[in-house]
Amino acid sequence: MSLETEVEALRKVPLFHGIDETKLRLLAFISDRTEYPAGERLCSQGEEGDCAFIILSGSADVLVETPEGEKKVAEASENSIVGEIAILCDVPRTASLVAANNMDVLTVSKDDFLKLLKEFPDISLEVMRTLALRLERTTRDLAAARRGATGS
Amino acid sequence: MEKSLFRFIWKYSARQQIFILMVTVLSYPVVYFLLELPKLIVNDAVQGDNFPKNILGFDFDQIPYLVLLCFTFLGLVVVSNGLKFYLNVYKGRLGERMLRRLRFELFQRVLRFRLPHFRKVSSGEIIPMITSEVEDVGGYIGEAFALPAYQGGMLLVQLGFIFMQDPLLGLAAVASYPIQGYVIPLLQKKVIILSRKRVKNVRLIADKVGESITGVAEIHANDAAAYHSADISDRLYENFKIRYEIFNRKFLIKFLNNFMNQLTPFFFYLIGGYLVIEGNLSIGALLAVIAAYKDLAGPWKLLLSFYQMTADVSVKYQTVVENFDPKDIYDTDRLTSDDTVELEGDVKFDRVSFSGGAAGQEVMDISLTVPSGTACAIVGPDGSGRSEVLQLAAGLVSASSGKVSIGTHDLDKLTDATLGRQIAYVGGAVHVWTGTIRDNLYYGLRHRPLVPPERDSEAQKLYKRRVNEANQTMNPVYDLAADWDDLEAAGVDNETQLDEKALELLEAVKLDKDIYRLGLQSRFDPSMNDAFAEKILSVRKNLAERIANEPALGGLVELWDRDLFNASASLADNLFFAVPSDPEITMDQVPDLEEVRSFLSETGFDKKLQEIGLKIAETMLELFSNVSGDSGLLGSYSFINQDELPEFERIVRVARSGQQRPGLSDADRSRLTGLAFKLVPARHRLGVMTDELRDEVIAARKRFLDGVVKNSDNFVAFDPDVYLPPLTIEDNLIFGRARVDRRDARRRIDDVIRAIVEETGLRRPIIYAGFGYHVGVSGSRLSAGQRRRIALVRGLLKNAKITILDDIATGMTEDDKALRNGLRDILSGKTFLFGTFNADIAAEFDQQFVLDQGRISEKG
Incomplete structure (x- = not known):
């Protein structure tokens, strides 16, 4: 696969929707292309996060530690970005990622991603928009959950 | 130490000086005769009569007489020039020997300074004293006695001639000398003071430059560059002022001297003319005196410049030597004595x-x-x-x-x-001294040369000459090539035991791991130790087997395989399937190697590589042209750094314009090829590596191996059964590339290597290989902690x-x-x-x- 195919994949990631192609090419170029065979860990809960993963193909299980051991709480699928929270604010990984099948992943290191944001403010804006949307949705969900809780 | 230059010269070279003087005096008659002969030839042989002439009992007719005189002339030319040549070489050699003696004496005195003295002097000041400041002394020493004697003699002879013609004219000739003899030293004195000032100022500049280099991190960290620039600039201005003053004085002396010299003919014409008119002097005598006076100017000028040089060199000598004579300096004996007492x-x-x-x-x-x-x-x-x-x-x-x-x-x-x-x-x-780790560890055992090296007769002759020279100049005759390691003091019997002991101590101070890592990164010459190379090869096989059998491991490395393309390796490695024998040759230099150049043009790969390089350059320009240079993105990811960007912009523009002129130069083409060589397909997914190209690379690789590598010592092929000296020990162990498209592949494979190395007992030899690691200038390639531990082991090894x-x-x-x-x-x-x-x-x-x-x- 070459940069072009990676750019195609990146275009499908909602976070990078509004960003023009040359910048996506740059992002693809500065990220590392890595393969993960099924079962290999991408990252572990609690460790320091130094990169985000953009899944080009395959999918990963999102695992969280519980008193009964690790439990799958979600699945990260193709064309999604995971682990971006850890590189935007310094928090430890909130969950573990384990390859569910053979994966093809673009790994963006924290430093490079931040440099890119600094270099191209429109990417920052896009990231901000996406995060704000997520926040808005979370707030709404929370409010709904609270209403549900008081209602019952 | 001798306070005055002349005392120094006389003390150590009196015999040679007298010899030079003797030879010089011997050459007087030759020179005199040489000057007389042409007159004889013209007056006596060509225009003369009374032939045949009787010389030493032989009769000569006019023509044979002419021939005889001319051949005598030729012989004298040879003799006089031969003498001159001999004398010059002799003087030069004497000067160099004296200089060597002086420099060594100064260095030894530095070693004899007590430690607190070094709070007062800095290396920045000492170094120019020993190196450049005394340089002129060497050139001067050979002339110190001969020149004034010779030229002074010449002057006296000419003056004597003039006095013989007429005492009054003689007085006229020397009339200006007392004035010159009074005024010139007066002016010279000022020049001497200025010279001293200049020397000291230059020393200060050297010291400040040295200090700026040592503290350069501090300068940047505090933005103090302006201050230091101002400081140096100020010193340079001071230097300018002093030199300007010196010039003024020097040329004033010259002016006065010339003026005085030309004043004398004025007296000649006036007094001489008066005498001739009055009939007290013949016109012929006057003309002869004037001619003799012209010959006077040469020696006088030389004597004067000699006088100036003497003043200059003496002051340099004094300003140097006075710094090497502190009152509390240790005896030479303390440094050189080999007598020891038991400290119980x-x-x-x-x-x-x-x-x-x-x-x-x-x-x-x-x-x-x-x-x-x-x-x-x-x-x-x-x-x-x-x-x-x-x-x-x-x-x-x-x-x-x-x-x-x-x-x-x-x-x-x-x-x-x-x-x-x-x-x-x-x-x-x-x-920590500049050198290898081994040099530093065993430094505390190197007191005197112990086992002289074996030398063949040729080397022995060279060595004898070295010793002879050392003796002539009071330098030590210690043999640098000897074995200096004092095994007995360390309590061991041989070098192997010494290495073992050093390793033991390194383990005690926990430096063994670091040295092991350095050892993995170092290269070694398999011809020095066959067994070690064999072991590395067996580990390589062992590792290859494990990689083949364990899928988890197999995914981490791509091994070298003659028939497969290695996506984690550079295009150059893939194409040549060999590395330059000289590890110093970088990727940028490879396209310019003769065999590579001809191979590429034969296979037509030069065009392809340039095309790939061009594509890479274009992509880089497209990706990074909008990125600001200080973002750091360019440096870490691009093939091209910020400074090279405009250069490649030009190359791409020229290449894409399609015009024949100006076209790309050979250097441009090499740059493009170099760019292509650096491409690692798995990392740089630029889409230039097609399957077709891969096959072509593998086909060309075989041609390169058979056509070039087999016949050339400049390349070593990747061969699973051969140790590759240009590669590091680690690369020799892996015999492949850690995959760049697997996370942490390098680290994980390192762990596996470490385990195998431990199992096979290869750790020790690898650490010993690490002993050969070069620590950089004053250990700059080691961390501060490592330097301390090495110094500690050095101390402990002394036992x-x-x-x-x-x-x-x-x-x-x-x-x-x-x-x-x-x-x-x-x-x-x-x-x-x-x-x-x-x-x-x-x-x-x-x-x-x-x-x-x-x-x-x-x-x-």
Whole structure:
């Protein structure tokens, strides 16, 4: 696969929707292309996060530690970005990622991603928009959950 | 040391100077005769009569007489020039020898300075003194006596001639000399003062430049570049002013001299003319005098410039030498004597005082005894006198009053040979020498050459000459090529045991892991140690098997395979399937190698690679042209750095314009090829590597291996059964590339290698290979901690009766604690002084002395 195919994949990631192609090419170029065979860990809960993963193909299980051991709480699928929270604010990984099948992943290191944001403010804006949307949705969900809780 | 240059010259070269003088005097008649002959030929042989002439009983007709005179002339030309040549070489050699003697003497004096003296002098000042400032002395020494004697003689002869013609005219000829002799030295004196000022100023500049280099990080960290620039610029202006003054004076002297010289003919014409008119002098005599006076100017000019040079060189000599004569300099004997005494017994301070010349560097009235064979802590913060006490105990500095002794020996009366061999001192500020780790570890054992190297007769002859020269110049005759490692002192029988002992100590100070890592990264010459190379090859096989059998491991490495493309390796590695034998050759230089160039053009790969390089350059320009240079993105990811960007922009523009002119130069093409060579397909997914191209690369690879590598020593092919000297030991072990598209592949494969290496007992030889690691200038390629540990091992390897450590391993961490315990074990039964600022650490020792403001405040 070459940069072009990676750019195609990146275009499908909602976070990078509004960003023009040359910048996506740059992002693809500065990220590392890595393969993960099924079962290999991408990252572990609690460790320091130094990169985000953009899944080009395959999918990963999102695992969280519980008193009964690790439990799958979600699945990260193709064309999604995971682990971006850890590189935007310094928090430890909130969950573990384990390859569910053979994966093809673009790994963006924290430093490079931040440099890119600094270099191209429109990417920052896009990231901000996406995060704000997520926040808005979370707030709404929370409010709904609270209403549900008081209602019952 | 001789305070005046002439005393120095006379003392060490009187015989040679007299010889030069004799030869010079001998050449007088030759020169004189040479000047006379042409007159004889013209007057006597060509225009003369009374032939045949009788010479030595032979009769000569006119023609044979002419031939005889002409051949005599030719012979004299040969003799006089031969003499000149011989003399010049002789003088040059004498000058160089004297210079060598002087320089060595100066260096040895530096070694004889007491340590506190180095607070007053800096290397920036000393270095130019020994190197450049005395340079002129060498050229001068050969002329010191011969030139004034020869030219002075010439002058006297000519003057005598003039006086013989007419005493009055003679007086006229020398009339200006008293004035010149009075005025010129007066002016010269000022020049001398200025020269001294200049020399000192230049020294200061050298010192400041040196200091700026040492403290360059500090300059940038504090944005002090402007200040330093102003400082240097100021000094340079000072230099300019002084030199300008000197020029003015020098040319004034020249002007006066010329003026005076041309004033004399004025008197000749006036007085001589008057005499001729009055009939007291013949016109012929006047003309002869005027001609003789012209010949006077040459020697006079030379004498004058000699006088100026003498003044100049003398002042240089004095300004240098006065810096090397401190009152308290050690005897030469202390440095050169090879006599040692056994230092047995207690370390004893008897009412010792010492001052380093500043507050916090003094100790007062200290009395203490450390019994032989015990471990003792000297406790005190920096500035308490702790370091001074330890240096006193090591004999590095001398007490200003009181006595430091070990057993019955006063340390101040001992030589370096005793102190430096029987006491191991490692202070807080360690120095690691430029060289290999091995050089540094065994540095403490290299006191004298022990085993002379074997030399064939040719080398023996060269060596004899070296020794002879050294003897002529009072330089030491120590043989640098000999084996200096004192195995006996280290308590071992051979080099292997010494290596083992060093390793043991490295393990004790926990430096073995670091050296192991350096060893993996180092190269070694398999011809030196076949068995080691064999072992590495067997580990390589072992590793290959594991990689083949364990899928988890297999995914981490791509091994070299003659028939497969290695996506984690560069295009160059893939194409050549070989590496340049000289590891210094970089990827940028490879396209310019002769065999590569011809191979590429034969296979047509040059065009392809340039096309790939062009594509890469284009992509880089497209990706990074909008990125600002300071973002750091460009440097870490692009093939091209910020400075090269405009250059490649031009190359791409020219290449894409499609015009034949100006077209790409050969250098441009090489750059593009170099760019293509660096492409690692798995990392740089630029889409230039098609399957077709892969196949072509593999096909071309075979041609390169068969056509070029087989016939050339410049490349070594990747061969699973051969050790590849240009690659690091680690790369030889892996024999492939860690995959760049697997996370942490490098680290994970390193772990596997380490495990296999441990299993096969290869760790030791790899560490020994690490001993050959070059530590950079003053150990700059090691961390501060590594440097200290190397210095510590160096001290321990000396196996000295008394070991003194200051501010080493004084941390409270478990590691340091274990290290201290290890040190006490290693040094048990020997006297061990340990300097620390921490009372808790001191409590670990049998005995302790607490220092406070230079006095002992309590005894533990």
